[in-house]
Amino acid sequence: MRIAVCVKQVPDTNEVRIDPVKGTLIREGVPSILNPDDANALEAALQLKDKDKKTEVIVITMGPPQAEDMLRECLAMGADEAYLLSDRAFGGADTCATSTTIAAGIKKLGKIDLVLAGRQAIDGDTAQVGPQVAFRLGLPVVTYVEDIKIKDKGKKAEVKRMLEDGYEVIEIQLPCLLTAVKELNEPRYMTIAGIMNAYKKDITVWDHKAVKLDPADCGLNASPTQVFRSFTPPPKGKGEMLSGTAQKMAATLVDRLKEKHAI
C-alpha cells in the first residue's frame, strides 16, 4: 500500500501574541511546527506501516524552503519519502489554488492507495484543502475521521467520522482521501535512529514545471478569494474587578446581575 500524507508547517498559534501598543501580531520567536492534525494523519499512516512493512508512507507539503525542517521531522517519525512543492509561483495561494498544487504533486507521485491529511491547519482553520484535493483527484472523501480500519484486502475502509453530538460509521472505497482529527491517535515521537536516518534521506523539491502547472493556474493568480483587508480584532474593554472576601464578591456579583436584569 502506498500512502500519501499531506502536511503543513504552521506557526504555533498558541504562541502568537498581539503587541498591545501597535495592535499587530508578534511573530518573532514563534516556533514553526508540524500542524497538529497533520501529525495525527501521519501517525495513522505509520500505524498502517507498523502492521504491514511493505506499506510506503510519503509526506508531501507546499511551502517555502524552510518547510524542509518539518519534512525532516516527518522522516524522523518514520515516513519513507518527503516531497516539497516550493515555487514563487505558488505564493499567495488561497485554499482553492493550494489544492490544485497539492493535487498536482500527488498525481506525480504515481499510484497512491490512500491520501491522508489533517482536518485543518491551525493558522487558517479552514478545513478546506483536504476535501478540495480529493475532488481535484477525483477521490471519495471523508472528513473528521477519528478511526480507520482497512478491510477487504485494501479495497475498502471503514471509518468513524466525528459529528458534533456523536459519530457516524462510513464505508468508503479505496483509493480515497481521509482527514484526521486529534481523536484518531497519539502521534509518536521522533527516535534518535529516526533523526539520524532523516538526514540521510533526500527531500525532493518540485516547482511548477515539475508538476506540470502553468503559473496562471497556481498561487495568487489562481485564487478566487482575495484578502480585502485584515485587522486585529478590537479588544473588549476591561470590566470591573470585584474585591473583598469570597462571600462579599459573590454578593456584589449577584447584585450586578440583578441590576442588569440578567437574573
Next chain:
Amino acid sequence: MAVRVIKEKCKGCSKCKKVCPFEAVTIEKKLAIIDESKCTGCGQCVESCKFGAIEQDKDETKVDLSAYKGVWVFAEQRKGKITPVVFELLGEGRKLADDIGTELCAILLGDKVEKLTKDLIAYGADKVYLAEDPELKDYRTDAYAKVINDAIEKYKPEIVLYGATHIGRDLAPCLAVKAQTGLTADCTKLEIDPEDKKIKQTRPAFGGNLMATIVCPKTRPQMSTVRPGVMQKAAPDKKKKGKVINLKVKFGKNDIRTKVLKIVKTAGDQVSLTDAKVIVAGGMGVGGPEGFELLQKLADKFPGGVVAASRAAVDSGWIDHSRQVGQTGTTVKPNIYFACGISGAIQHVAGMQTSDIIIAINKNETAPIFEVADYGIVGDLFKVIPEIIAALP
C-alpha cells in the same frame, strides 16, 4: 492584487515590515523588499506606509457575473430535522438579499422532508429548492455535492451560505472546487458592499489573533460557511408565502462511493451550547472531572444553564469534546458566561467573547481572561462558586 514597492518613494523606515502579518517584508539597504511567496496581498503594508511607497494592483478584469442572481442557504437537516444554524443563515441571508435587491432561497435535500419547506419559508426563504430521494436521507459528500452542484449550474445563485458544521465544512469545499469558485470558511460577519453589491466576508485567522475580510471578485457563486451561533435568526412569519421547486435527482452507478453504516449519538442529553442562555465553563483550574460537578451545581441554578469547557480541560479527558468552547469547538453567545479556572487563551476567547456578560473566576490575577471579563473575581473557584450559588436567588 499584487503589492509593489515604489523604490523612489521608499525610505526604508521598516514600518511595513512591522505590520506585515505574514513576515513577507524585509528591509535591505533602506529599501523594503516584498517576498511574493509569502505575500497574500492583504494590503496591511499599503495602509501603513506614510510615504505612499507601496501600491497595490486593483483588479479590473471584467467578467460577466450578472447571470448569477439570488442568495442561497443550504438547509442542512439531520434525521429529518433542520439544523438550528440554518435559521440563523436565513436571518442573515434575508438581510443580504434585501441589500442586493434579490431573492432568498433555501436548498433542502433529504428523504421525505417536504414538510420542512414550510419552516424554511416562515423563516425568510422566498423559494425552496427541494431534492428528495432515499439516497439523500443521510448526508454523504458525493451525493449532496452532485445534486447541489447540478442546481447551482442550472439556477446560478450569486451567493451560497452553509453552516460551518461538520457537514457544511465537508460539503462546501467540494462544491467550491466543482464550481471553480472561492469559499471563505467560518465567517463571523457578512456584509454587502453598497457600491458593487459584492459580499464581504470577515473571518478570524491565526487562532483569532487576526481578522481578515475576504472578497471573491471574479467568480460566482460567492460561497461562505458561517459559524453557528453568530448570526441572528429572524422571527418566523407563519403566513409568509413561498415557492417550492422540485429538483430532479438521478444517480449513476459509481456516483456515490461511500455508505453510512450507522449514526451514533454520544452526547447523552444533547447539550446545545449554541442555544444555552447561561454557560458555566471550566478550564485547567477545575482540576479534574469532579470539579465539573461543582460547575454543574452552579449551572443548575439557572433555567437552561449548561456546563462547558476549554480545550485544555477536554484534552485532559475531564469532559466530552462536545462541550468545548472556542476556535476549534463551539462559538457561544449566552446571556451569562462564567469562565472558571480558564486562563483565556486567544482560541478560547474567540469562541465566547461576544457573550453578553462574561464573569471570570481565576486564581491568577494576570490571567488574560480578565481582559475580556465584565466582572472579574480573583480567587479560588472552589470557595467562590459555593458563595455565588448561595447568593443566587
